[in-house]
Amino acid sequence: MNTVNEQVISLQAVNKCYASETVVRDVNFNVNSGECVVLVGHNGAGKTTLMKLMLGLTRPTSGTVEVLGGNPAFNAAAAQHKTLGYLPESVAFYEAMTGLEVLQFYARLKGVSNLDCENLLELVDLADASRRRVGTYSKGMRQRLGLAQAMLGDPQLLFLDEPTTGLDPLLRHHFYELIDGLHKQGATSIISSHALNEVEARADRFIIMKAGVIVANGTLDELYQQVALPIQIRIAVASGEASKIAERLGSEVNVVHVNEQSVCLICSSDEKMSLIRRLTDLGDAVQDLQITPPRLDEVYSYFMSGGQS
Amino acid sequence: MNMLWNLALKELRDGLRNRWIAAAIIVLGTLAVALSLLGSAPTGAVQASTLDISVISLASLSVYLIPLIALMLSFDALVGEFERGTMMLLLTYPVTRWQVIIGKFLGHVLILSIAILAGYGGAIIIMTLLTGGSFDGWQAYVSMMVSSLLLGAVFIALGYLVSVLVKERATAAGTAIGLWLVFVVLYDLVLFGVLLLDESQIISQQLFSTLMLISPTDTYRILNLSLFDGVSQAAGIAGVASGSGLSGMLLISVMLLWVAVPLATTLLVFQRREL
Numbered sequence: 001m002n003t004v005n006e007q008v009i010s011l012q013a014v015n016k017c018y019a020s021e022t023v024v025r026d027v028n029f030n031v032n033s034g035e036c037v038v039l040v041g042h043n044g045a046g047k048t049t050l051m052k053l054m055l056g057l058t059r060p061t062s063g064t065v066e067v068l069g070g071n072p073a074f075n076a077a078a079a080q081h082k083t084l085g086y087l088p089e090s091v092a093f094y095e096a097m098t099g100l101e102v103l104q105f106y107a108r109l110k111g112v113s114n115l116d117c118e119n120l121l122e123l124v125d126l127a128d129a130s131r132r133r134v135g136t137y138s139k140g141m142r143q144r145l146g147l148a149q150a151m152l153g154d155p156q157l158l159f160l161d162e163p164t165t166g167l168d169p170l171l172r173h174h175f176y177e178l179i180d181g182l183h184k185q186g187a188t189s190i191i192s193s194h195a196l197n198e199v200e201a202r203a204d205r206f207i208i209m210k211a212g213v214i215v216a217n218g219t220l221d222e223l224y225q226q227v228a229l230p231i232q233i234r235i236a237v238a239s240g241e242a243s244k245i246a247e248r249l250g251s252e253v254n255v256v257h258v259n260e261q262s263v264c265l266i267c268s269s270d271e272k273m274s275l276i277r278r279l280t281d282l283g284d285a286v287q288d289l290q291i292t293p294p295r296l297d298e299v300y301s302y303f304m305s306g307g308q309s
Numbered sequence: 310m311n312m313l314w315n316l317a318l319k320e321l322r323d324g325l326r327n328r329w330i331a332a333a334i335i336v337l338g339t340l341a342v343a344l345s346l347l348g349s350a351p352t353g354a355v356q357a358s359t360l361d362i363s364v365i366s367l368a369s370l371s372v373y374l375i376p377l378i379a380l381m382l383s384f385d386a387l388v389g390e391f392e393r394g395t396m397m398l399l400l401t402y403p404v405t406r407w408q409v410i411i412g413k414f415l416g417h418v419l420i421l422s423i424a425i426l427a428g429y430g431g432a433i434i435i436m437t438l439l440t441g442g443s444f445d446g447w448q449a450y451v452s453m454m455v456s457s458l459l460l461g462a463v464f465i466a467l468g469y470l471v472s473v474l475v476k477e478r479a480t481a482a483g484t485a486i487g488l489w490l491v492f493v494v495l496y497d498l499v500l501f502g503v504l505l506l507d508e509s510q511i512i513s514q515q516l517f518s519t520l521m522l523i524s525p526t527d528t529y530r531i532l533n534l535s536l537f538d539g540v541s542q543a544a545g546i547a548g549v550a551s552g553s554g555l556s557g558m559l560l561i562s563v564m565l566l567w568v569a570v571p572l573a574t575t576l577l578v579f580q581r582r583e584l
């Protein structure tokens with residue numbers, strides 16, 4: 001299987017213009033084998049266009065796109081597509097065919113056996129509906145069928161465009177389990193998503209896009225460092241002790257809120273450890289301690305608003 | 310090859326599923342039965358076989374019907390998939406764009422051959438057996454079926470060209486009807502109108518032949534009415550056809566060219582197309 005850090009995707013100085021509009025501007029990034037990269041950005045930020053560029057459905061106006069060691073826009077790349085899975089945003093199927101027929105049609109194109117189709121339908125919970133026409137499927141069922149086709153032939157590279165829209169919470173959970181399963185086998189995935197809280201824990205890296213430009217690219221920790229959003233620490237104290245403890249901490253500690261039994265503090269990530277040491281020095285007065293790091297959506301809105309928290 | 314077959318098979322199944330093939334068989338079959346019933350009446354004077362008469366009347370009607378069926382099959386083939394978004398997903402599979410076009414083409418030609426074979430072939434066999442007639446001149450009839458398929462292939466290819474060039478399905482449907490009108494009705498109308506007005510005979514026999522060759526439907530007509538003696542005598546154009554100097558080979562090549570050029574153009578446009 002793939003060795004670690006092998007590059008599977010590389011985009012260099014990629015621009016994409018339609019007519020007079022530039023939808024992707026000077027995009028550079030690499031994706032290593034086995035990574036799970038999440039593309040975040042508002043509608044029209046260029047996420048789908050980036051995926052299409054990587055899939056070879058469109059060609060860049062300038063710059064180079066390399067996927068699995070080749071240019072995806074050439075017919076020669078068709079062979080590489082055997083190891084690739086794609087779930088488009090609002091996936092569409094041949095309505096007159098049954099779910100099983102659709103999957104078998106795609107499976108034959110990938111050289112996957114029919115037995116695998118039945119198993120995949122079972123996996124996405126569509127076994128009962130497999131002999132119904134896709135035209136009768138609900139949005140969630142289509143999405144699951146879309147996921148099943150993307151998983152045909154154990155792909156090494158997955159492109160998932162807004163994969164969990166239309167799925168209920170239980171299915172979302174199930175969906176991420178399936179993706180995790182593929183990851184354990186060494187698959188690389190590129191996921192575009194709005195649902196930040198869902199992807200927060202799963203992604204290795206985030207690429208935040210705004211109006212066709214990449215405004216941030218890094219792991220969650222790196223992004224926290226970049227934005228330097230404050231960390232919230234909440235300590236529980238004995239009843240009535242709160243204001244006394246707040247005073248003892250002194251003026252250099254930023255106390256935002258005090259009530260009867262708790263004190264709420266804010267610090268930067270650099271100060272975090274020293275503050276925690278000071279808190280533990282207080283001994284038994286501090287009964288409990290809760291640290292809340294900034295969430296991805298805060299990081300996201302920081303970048304979206306142009307660097308102001 | 311396997312890939313092409315997969316794609317063709319899908320079109321064929323669609324054709325069966327949406328009753329396309331059944332409808333086409335019924336239309337073509339009814340036509341063949343009706344015409345062979347009508348055609349059996351006036352055979353006496355020229356001693357033509359019933360089959361020859363059927364070839365003449367069916368060829369004259371196929372000129373209208375086959376292009377229509379072919380265009381209805383094909384106008385939606387690409388633009389429909391662009392619009393619904395199924396093409397985008399299909400192209401992320403290990404298929405090349407030319408395989409998509411050729412696979413679809415094979416599938417649609419297969420649908421049309423089944424319709425022609427069952428409709429025209431089945432009907433004539435049943436009628437001949439029922440009326441106790443002879444199968445004399447079956448070669449002309451088979452040739453009519455094959456050339457009908459060729460005519461259909463021409464319009465499938467033209468339908469694809471329309472389908473790849475326009476942005477919306479409705480435009481494709483409108484353009485396809487326009488194409489049908491031009492090739493099946495207007496071209497002949499204008500050509501014969503000019504001939505009637507051409508009192509000083511500026512248009513030579515040579516030029517006229519060339520003008521006929523430009524239209525795939527006229528090529529089809531000449532091919533069917535002139536290739537076999539029995540048919541051309543019964544059709545009363547024996548002199549015209551031999552005088553035109555158009556050999557069967559040339560006529561067939563022209564029709565093949567009418568398949569190849571639109572198909573190749575479709576491919577070229579599709580290759581450049583961004584989704």
